[in-house]
Amino acid sequence: ILNVEQSPQSLHVQEGDSTNFTCSFPSSNFYALHWYRWETAKSPEALFVMTLNGDEKKKGRISATLNTKEGYSYLYIKGSQPEDSATYLCAFPNAGNMLTFGGGTRLMVKP
């Protein structure tokens, strides 16, 4: 059983705050690390697929970093907005893209 852990489980921030959360995953048999954003009543939507140690990816105010040697990835949101409220999931794929998901970080941004 693969161990993919996310912390914190939930986070309440004020609009304008910057925030970050962590995903830890096995450092062996690494193929990629996926981040998904899941809004209530919608489908999970891919944010990033990260493949190389030291990778840093950015989409608007959201960015992510990857350390495959120590088995962790950080997701950062700069200047959180209420529309960023969602559950953020990381997922660790095997070679065939079978995803093992972490438990998610539920972010709530108060206006």
Add this chain to the structure above:
Amino acid sequence: DSGVTQTPKHLITATGQRVTLRCSPRSGDLSVYWYQQSLDQGLQFLIQYYNGEERAKGNILERFSAQQFPDLHSELNLSSLELGDSALYFCASSFHPGAQNEAFFGQGTRLTVV
């Protein structure tokens, strides 16, 4: 809109019954995955198909089965339903079953067994 269509969106059925969940993958995607999210559980992988062939199995119960048809749509069949099968069932698709391919998720089918 991810391009992945799941029907029905909601399903309420009685214990012991059988249901079929349907998934149409994104146009051009050959790989289909089924995931289950039960209460207090994260998304759990059930089964994967690639171009009509079963590719990988997760912790899928023997009462559950799936297939992928020549037009690439997939169906997940759940039989002898129990209360514990109540969950959100997601279908996802990707062009190819490689780890670097992002998966596109449907909106899910919420199954309630009463």
